[in-house]
Amino acid sequence: MAQLAAKEQVAHGDILTAEFQSKGKGQRGNTWMSEKGKNLLFSIYLKPSFLKVKDIFLLNIIAGLAGTQLINQIIPGAECELKWPNDVYVNGKKISGILIETSISKQLDFVVAGIGFNVNQSHFALPTATSLKIETGKAYDLGGVLESYAEFFENYYIMLEQGQRSHILRLYHDRMMWRGETHTYRSNGSEFEAVLIGINESGNLVLNCNGASKQFRTKEVEFVS
Template identity: 40%
Template sequence: MVFLPQCHSTNDELVQMTRKSNEPEGTLVYTDDQQMGKGQRGNAWITEPGKNILMSVLLRPNFLSPSNQFYLNLISGLAIVDTLKSHVTSEVLLKWPNDVFINGNKISGVLIENNLRGNRLESAVVGIGINVNQQGFRINTATSLVMETNIEFDRNELIETLLCRLEKWYLQLKNGSTTYILDEYHKLLMWRGEVKIFKSKNEEFEGEIVGIDQHGKLAINQDGNLRTFGIKEVEFMR
């Protein structure tokens, strides 16, 4: 367990540590102030120092084929939901591919950086950010535990809970319970069964989210035609 009062990115720090030495699975890096936190699509994850959970965990999922690496996103999201749902009355949902929402606002995100060696998944750095005690954000589509509950939380206790939940889901994955994991993810998938507007390659279209397929792609029903999209291939519009 490594605590850094300030760093550019916990993911970057843990990746560098792993390159320099054979860090054990479960190694944790966390910080109070992340200067260059990263999100999906190259977005920045910007938070107020000392208020939130900013952490990265090292996994060594060599039992997992590279084609199934997306399951790491699923179990990370499920672990976060498990951690948060006991503290809020509102429903906690997962927005594909790996954001966590409460009341239509983002409270958490995941960024996983995998290291492949040949046809083997050698290691994975799981970066998790959770808005905990921050009262306001630059954008109005973000929320935090304190904003949802009017209660300040002990971040270290939340981290301990989160690590326990992540271990639980990781062991499910290690035991081959992929069908169960996928079913549980689908139960929490935001907008599943709803018709929404999407954008892909400058084309806007209407479709219904069906779920995710066996490759981790988002499956959308467009007028009876099932289309699948990777992470950077489709955007939610409205």
């Protein structure tokens, strides 16, 4: 989609879908594998002129919130969580991943929100992955699921555009995986135990390490156990 954007062949809000993906990009060089025609693989083109470059992480947040709302619409009562910085989990397993890419010159030119959402795939190489079909035993119309997701995303985008940043951050914290729990993390090659506090106003992860609050940007820290 970035190539289309460079040629001005897409407009704000356009969604580009793919049927199959074998080399989808993720954080830390991970890839997103998907069976042909089984899942949702799409990109949303955005021109958020109201957003400062430092606040791009908020688009990641609303993309995740839209995913959790979609899941709870389909599976009422399911435990939907957002794993910092860019994954959506249901009942303890990953169902969706998000990657935000930007084009910046003197300002924020455009953003492409790339989203993978497991819908009808029944088997995965990783035991930590799941799909709507695995969770419910039912198959779903991809177009209908995408339409619902797009509606939820648009609602959150409008909230962001209207300046409801604090409300969006509260919603994120309510869904944040492991918040308030003690786990082992790794940073600069060293492992340590910490309590996950949340994220700050810049989207950085905030951990309580032996009574001291420390902040980490994406790729500066990773979850171990």
